[in-house]
């Protein structure tokens with residue numbers, strides 16, 4: 188994840204549409220110190236969990252599809268998680284690698300009990316097929332074998348996922364240079380860590396190397412906290428719910444500055460309190476408050492990455 192951290196810092200250093208406000212960071216750190224509100228991983232009670240390999244399979248499928256819900260204003264991440272959970276409870280083989288490769292759009296809709304086409308449904312199906320195919324080809328069809336092959340390293344897990352599954356290669360070119368986010372690959376590691384409470388499939392000796400997951404909720408929360416400031420042009424686009432192109436400078440800056448700002452927040456907490464907090468904890472806190480705040484205005488980008 189070093190490349191995520193390093194390239195986010197590089198973007199933040201040149202950024203013009205989004206500014207990381209160090210006074211804003213200081214204020215947040217003064218208020219919370221090292222007492223990050225501890226959020227239970229499945230605080231919404233929406234996830235499948237049986238303590239074993241099937242949970243790992245569920246989480247990989249979940250994170251293969253964990254992006255871009257906003258074009259349907261009634262759809263959210265909760266529908267995806269609880270729909271996949273119900274499907275798995277009903278049929279333990281529903282996410283077997285051979286079946287993942289055969290899903291169709293109407294079948295996925297049916298599984299999620301969603302009455303109309305999902306946003307980017309064709310991409311969602313393509314990505315499910317990709318996961319099924321590569322799991323079968325390289326990991327005996329099982330996501331738990333993939334996790335086992337990573338020797339309890341989150342960094343190795345992210346590297347393995349992104350090298351085997353092109354759909355997880357979340358990156359952009361900014362001012363001619365490749366920058367990395369790896370949102371869904373990192374969130375898979377964090378979901379394992381959260382679901383298995385840092386044990387068995389969720390044990391990672393390097394969980395502190397994970398950064399926050401640059402989606403559309405976290406930047407909006409950081410802005411609300413006064414940590415991010417937007418140019419008047421960007422503020423206006425977000426204000427009228429305009430779409431920001433994937434790979435545009437604005438989009439890359441929103442995501443990279445969010446990662447960089449939280450890294451700075453962690454540094455300051457360490458200096459002030461001597462404690463090392465995890466990005467995973469800060470992310471869950473920011474995200475959980477963000478998704479429960481209906482008035483939060485977020486940027487809109489059509490993307491398969493978040």
Ligand SMILES: Nc1nc2c(c(CN[C@H]3C=C[C@H](O)[C@@H]3O)cn2[C@@H]2O[C@H](COP(=O)(O)O)[C@@H](O)[C@H]2O)c(=O)[nH]1
Pocket residue numbers: 228229230231253254255256257262263264265268374378381399400401402403404405470471474478493
């Ligand atoms: N930064 C970050 N972003 C996250 C998640 C999660 C879910 N994490 C699980 C971890 C513990 C909990 O139990 C959660 O279940 C989803 N997202 C993103 O948010 C967006 C939700 O859009 P809407 O549904 O339209 O509000 C969408 O881009 C989605 O990809 C996270 O944790 N951090």
